[in-house]
Amino acid sequence: MDLTTIDRKGLKVGIKKGFGFSDFEEKYGLDKQGLSETVMILYKRNKETAEDLLREISKNEKKREKERQKEPVKEYKGVPIEDFMNMSMDDFMKIENGTASDGEPKISREVVLEDEIHQLEDEAIKCEKQYNNWLGQRRDSMKQMSELEEKLTKLRDELVRLKDKYNCSVERNNKITEKANGFLEKKHEIEAALEEKRQERERLSRVAVGVYADGTVALMEPDATGLSLNDVGWEEYFTNLSNPHRTECQELKVREITAVSKMLAIVENDGGAHGFEIAFDNSEMEAAYYAVNPTLEK
Numbered sequence: 001m002d003l004t005t006i007d008r009k010g011l012k013v014g015i016k017k018g019f020g021f022s023d024f025e026e027k028y029g030l031d032k033q034g035l036s037e038t039v040m041i042l043y044k045r046n047k048e049t050a051e052d053l054l055r056e057i058s059k060n061e062k063k064r065e066k067e068r069q070k071e072p073v074k075e076y077k078g079v080p081i082e083d084f085m086n087m088s089m090d091d092f093m094k095i096e097n098g099t100a101s102d103g104e105p106k107i108s109r110e111v112v113l114e115d116e117i118h119q120l121e122d123e124a125i126k127c128e129k130q131y132n133n134w135l136g137q138r139r140d141s142m143k144q145m146s147e148l149e150e151k152l153t154k155l156r157d158e159l160v161r162l163k164d165k166y167n168c169s170v171e172r173n174n175k176i177t178e179k180a181n182g183f184l185e186k187k188h189e190i191e192a193a194l195e196e197k198r199q200e201r202e203r204l205s206r207v208a209v210g211v212y213a214d215g216t217v218a219l220m221e222p223d224a225t226g227l228s229l230n231d232v233g234w235e236e237y238f239t240n241l242s243n244p245h246r247t248e249c250q251e252l253k254v255r256e257i258t259a260v261s262k263m264l265a266i267v268e269n270d271g272g273a274h275g276f277e278i279a280f281d282n283s284e285m286e287a288a289y290y291a292v293n294p295t296l297e298k
Helices: 008-016 021-028 032-042 047-070 081-086 089-097 109-205 234-241 254-270 283-292
Strands: 206-211 217-219 275-280
Touching: 008 021, 008 032, 008 047, 021 032, 021 047, 032 047, 206 254, 217 254, 234 254, 234 283, 254 275, 254 283, 275 283
Parallel strands: 206 275
Antiparallel strands: 206 217
């Protein structure tokens, strides 16, 4: 079957124009069966669509058939049916027998004019009715337009009011933000000054202590607070550091271990009340000190 005679576009255009099977057959030479097969081939991947299109064509065919049945007989032997209303029997017989000459008018001009006038009057009445109908719809449309225009006006007024209110809110928010940022900046300045004061206080509160290889521990500078170094309990640290398993203390002398033990006891007895800046006579003593208590700050 040659599918070039009709494609999908031609099929849809025909259906849109109201083509039935007889119309497609007249234009493309395809009878009902041939057209049905062609549609199924064109939409072989979508059978449901093909069936819908064939149903539309079938509906159009039924409409075409009804329209053909409703068409009235408009003339008889070339003479309009309505002209027979006022025709004499002689004139009718001439037409029936085909004896009317071409030069002789079959119907009087008055009869024709009268019929034409009646037709035009009917058309005028129909147009008047249609005009009034559309005029009524136009009034309804104008009324709706007026109502919508009124709503639009209210919406525009509301929009202007909201815009003004929004601008005021933006201005107020900007002022609030400016105030808040001012206090935030001031807070940062205060915190920086506070940290500086705390560091200064910490520096002032730190106590410089010397841990010497001769076994003594002493303040390196006079202390205004009258702090005395409390090394009570240093013996326990000494016992711990003297343990042979303490590899970090194996190179230390007894006096050096004694000094480290006293410093450990002094820090423990102070309970964190002071900060100590410790100066050891050698690095071995310092390593032993922090090995025993690695949490202490160097």
